[in-house]
Each structure stands twice: as structure tokens, then as C-alpha cells.
Amino acid sequence: MDKRRAIVVGNSDGIGLAVTRRLLDDGWTVAGLSRSSSPLTSSGYEHHRTDVTDAGYREVLAGALDTLGGVEACVYAAGIGDFFAVDDLAAQTRALEVNLVGAARTMEVVVPSMARAGAGHVVGLSSLADVAPSAEAPGYAAGKAGLSSYLLGLGGALRSHGVRVSVVRFGFVDTKMAKARVKPMMLSVDQAADVVLDCLRTRAAVVSRPRRMAALARTAGVLLNVRARR
Numbered sequence: 327m328d329k330r331r332a333i334v335v336g337n338s339d340g341i342g343l344a345v346t347r348r349l350l351d352d353g354w355t356v357a358g359l360s361r362s363s364s365p366l367t368s369s370g371y372e373h374h375r376t377d378v379t380d381a382g383y384r385e386v387l388a389g390a391l392d393t394l395g396g397v398e399a400c401v402y403a404a405g406i407g408d409f410f411a412v413d414d415l416a417a418q419t420r421a422l423e424v425n426l427v428g429a430a431r432t433m434e435v436v437v438p439s440m441a442r443a444g445a446g447h448v449v450g451l452s453s454l455a456d457v458a459p460s461a462e463a464p465g466y467a468a469g470k471a472g473l474s475s476y477l478l479g480l481g482g483a484l485r486s487h488g489v490r491v492s493v494v495r496f497g498f499v500d501t502k503m504a505k506a507r508v509k510p511m512m513l514s515v516d517q518a519a520d521v522v523l524d525c526l527r528t529r530a531a532v533v534s535r536p537r538r539m540a541a542l543a544r545t546a547g548v549l550l551n552v553r554a555r556r
């Protein structure tokens with residue numbers, strides 16, 4: 327492919343930033359979106375400051391898409407997660423808005439353009455936490471469960487339109503997002519970026535890393551689902 331263009335949403339920091347750096351190194355033209363400015367200054371990169379929960383987000387995203395003239399790939403890496411506090415349930419609502427609704431709004435803008443082109447690849451960064459309800463971070467777990475389910479459904483719906491959808495499910499990755507006290511099998515940001523770049527090549531529907539952590543999360547998920555329903 328001569329011209330490879332991507333949009334990365336949520337890339338001022340963490341995995342989104344590392345993925346953007348790798349795409350630029352590989353010769354992609356990239357537009358990034360986040361609330362803060364970007365440390366990236368490369369030619370071939372344009373940053374748009376926006377909040378995925380704002381009413382004007384879709385317009386900013388559509389502008390970025392138009393400027394690029396379409397995209398071959400879109401990575402949704404925006405995410406937040408706060409621990410439960412009984413006097414701040416709004417924080418849980420915000421996690422749903424950013425992690426799930428923000429992704430759905432992104433699809434509203436990006437998918438029709440890909441479908442018109444008959445090609446494209448959407449990658450959403452989800453979590454191994456998508457398998458079970460969480461008393462520690464209920465909004466985060468629900469948002470990721472919804473995101474994984476939505477993207478899997480969308481993947482099926484878009485197959486006949488030439489658009490591929492992937493869900494990348496991480497355990498712990500060494501960014502400011504990983505707030506748990508114990509973080510077993512944590513991946514570095516570079517390892518996480520490798521996983522996403524590999525997914526852009528293989529176009530696998532679901533990628534879960536680390537694999538051993540995914541198996542543990544599956545088992546823990548069964549137990550947590552049973553406990554939550556008692």
C-alpha cells in the first residue's frame with residue numbers, strides 16, 4: 327500500500343502515544359486526538375485537541391479525517407479508570423462515557439468513510455477486565471465489557487463492507503492508567519505498542535495479552551460473575 331493513513335484517538339500519552347510513534351516510524355501519516363497537546367512534532371503528524379465526551383468531538387474528528395482524505399486504520403486508545411468512591415459515582419459515569427460512548431462516537435465518524443472506500447481497519451484498546459463486573463472500578467469494567475462486545479458485533483456487521491474490526495485486550499501495561507497496587511505480568515508500553523502494530527498487520531478479531539494473564543482473567547471472571555450474582 328503506497329499511502330497509509332491512520333487516526334489514533336487518545337494519544338497524548340501511554341499506549342496511544344507509543345503506537346503513534348511506531349506508525350510514524352513506519353511511514354504512516356497520522357492524525358491524533360486528545361485533550362492535551364502532543365509531544366510529537368514529526369512531519370506527517372497532526373494533533374487535534376478535543377475531548378471525546380464533548381458535543382463537538384465528532385466534528386473535530388470528521389475534520390481530521392477530511393484533512394487526511396480518509397484512513398486505512400483507526401486506533402481508539404482513549405481511556406480513563408478511577409477506583410470506586412461512594413461520593414463520586416460521576417467518575418464511574420465518566421469512565422463509561424470515555425471508554426465506551428467515546429469509542430462508539432468515533433465509529434460513527436470513521437466507519438462510514440471506511441465502508442465507502444470498501445476497506446479499513448478499526449482497533450479498539452479494551453481490557454482483560456471486560457470479562458467480569460468489578461467492585462473496585464465498576465465503570466471501567468462495564469465500559470470495557472461494552473467496548474469489547476460492541477466492537478465484536480460491529481466486526482461481524484462490517485465484514486461484508488470490507489472493514490475489519492479488532493479488539494486488543496490488555497492486562498497491565500506500564501502507564502499512569504495502571505493504578506492497582508499489584509500488577510502481575512505487566513507489559514512495557516513498547517511491548518503493548520508491538521501488540522497493537524502486530525494486530526494492524528494480522529487484523530485478528532481479538533488479541534489478548536499477556537496470554538497467561540488472559541487465561542487467569544477468564545477463570546477469575548467466572549468466579550467474580552458468580553459472586554456478583556449471589
Ligand SMILES: NC(=O)c1ccc[n+]([C@@H]2O[C@H](COP(=O)([O-])OP(=O)(O)OC[C@H]3O[C@@H](n4cnc5c(N)ncnc54)[C@H](OP(=O)(O)O)[C@@H]3O)[C@@H](O)[C@H]2O)c1
Nearest residue numbers: 336337338339340341361362377378404405498499501503
Ligand atoms: N495501562 C493499562 O494497564 C491498561 C490495561 C488494559 C487496557 N488499557 C487501555 O489502553 C488504553 C490506553 O491506556 P493507557 O494505559 O495508555 O493510558 P494513559 O497513559 O492514561 O493514556 C490515555 C490516553 O487517553 C486520552 N484520553 C483520556 N480521556 C480522554 C478524553 N476524554 N478525550 C480524549 N482523550 C482522552 C489521554 O489524553 P488526554 O488526557 O490528553 O486527553 C491519553 O492520551 C485505554 O483504553 C486503557 O483502558 C490500559
